[in-house]
Amino acid sequence: MATELSLTRRCAPGRHPGKVLALATLLVWLAAGAPPREVFAPLLEWSPALAKGFALNILISLLAIGLGTLLGLAIGALNLSPLRLLRLPGRLWVQVFRNAPWLVLIYFTTYVFPFEIRVAGHYLPFPDWLKVTLGLALPASANVAEVFRGAVASIPGTQWEAARSLGFSRGQILRTIILPQCCKRMLPPWMNLYAVITMGTALSSLVGVHDLLDTAQIASNTVNRVGFTVLIYFSVLALFFAYCYPISRFTRYLERRYAFR
Template identity: 80%
Template structure:
């Protein structure tokens, strides 16, 4: 029995690897979209215009506090299956909808990380730069941002690890990821021992991917401590 279970796991290992690549693709795309949007929203949160600050604040509060599964269901079932661009129809697959669903809370968290990094810069640096006749844009680009990116990196990497674990929710809306693959394998083999083993294997896969990120995050936090 043990040999049969181990052999079945070995046979399903390539499929599990392909499924994990789907999760990684979703996580990388989601954090990329979330980072781009989050930096823009974080910048708007510091705008001198009150309507822009309020819009950014609402965005952050809504998507930081919204359940990720609800956002995934929302983007999956509200967005169309294809997008009409000119005379062409571009497919909008479910995995990309899940990516957008994860990018929304990621953008809110990146905006907060960005705002916190800006706020951690001593005000004396702003005052010193103004005394040297730098305008606001020059201060931001040349003095503040280079320091902010170093301070943002550890929490951003931690956020990426969290987003990666959140991709496990994608199987609930029909995306063929590593969780869905494990469910198919479990139903196909139909052995209790195999089901237990394959889900332990999923834990090991996610741990093997996320743990190095966690360790690197801790190392960067110590390096850039301020």
Template identity: 80%
Template sequence: MAIEASGSVFSALVEWSPALAVGLGQNILISLLAVLIGSLLGLLVGALGLSRFRLMRLPARLWVQLFRNAPWLVLIYFVTYVFPFEVHVGGMYLPFPDWLKVTIGLALPASANVAEIFRGAIASIPATQWEAARSLAFSRRQMFGSIILPQCFKRMLPPWMNLYAVITMGTALASLVGVHDLIDTAQIASNTVNRTGFTVLIYFSVLALFFAYCYPISRLTQRLERRYAFY
């Protein structure tokens, strides 16, 4: 009987595997868009933070401090319930789905972290690089474009990839606001089959799926850190 029960539990997991894969795809989509939006916004905030003008630096620093120290779940709830359910554009009502709101909620702390990664990369450039560029009469734009930024991107890549892995794990919070992702699929499957053994197995599978996706990113990050350690 125990063998039959175990077999039925694994059979149920196989039946739910396509749905779990679709749910994981939703988490990956959210993480990719959140990091993309957060990176673009973070580079802009980071650039403002390096400005010579205090009025431009101050908002950038406030942005970084606010969204680096705000709980992600609070940001997700805030964005979900503050933003409308649909947007009126050109006489049409376009839906504003919850998964997109979660993406924005995760993009906010991502942008603050990217801004700090960018600032740290700039600060890590030796002073001799700046002095050499000035001695060659490079303008500030030429210094950044030809000398500083190419070195910064190499230094930014490992922490940026680590941030992406963290954001991916953070997408597990999406199910709390009704997004049909991997966690939500697992909950539905657990309630449908309604067996303790299956519940343990499916949540172990969720853990394994997140690990299988994030672990290679972590290993690649470590390799890049060793590769660029002496740049």
């Protein structure tokens, strides 16, 4: 029984991503009909454009998680306020944007916000990729607020009572005792959220943003070969996997490290 269990663990797909990727490559090769050189040559030609598109995906994900984190921490602080008048808008924000479809938010920010912004008599462009960033930052902020609330709630109440007995105010307890512990507890789910946001940037192609997926669609229509279409979409999948999988593995490491701290 123990031998079968160990064999199952060794053969689990999550433990051997390289083998899974190699198997997927073989399947793509067969689906493409063993593509010859004329199928791989266009992929090399389109590689710079694909890399530029993927760089835009990464930029959108970094800005979205950055804005979402700053806004989410502020919303989370409102949710911890002892005043009901301050907690209500924070909870409403979390409930609305945490349960709203991401694609709807992206369409909302893309077509509701203007294409130009007037600042000091000058018109500044408001590009679509920046609108997508705002659309992804909204659900990110709601999730960060919940992560922050959960991290604070996970701190034993005895620490609050001990700090109050020593004469600390509520603000001092949060700054010096609670928040340093929350940072460690928030890091794994925060990194997992960033990986999800990165994968969600693929939705930006639906509103005309020239990202990785949009570039792949243009390349597929331009070359117009079945083997190349299969190959380029597999390349898109491989790029997202290569970027997000290390984040997932590092998140699991942090979860194990901070499990009992």
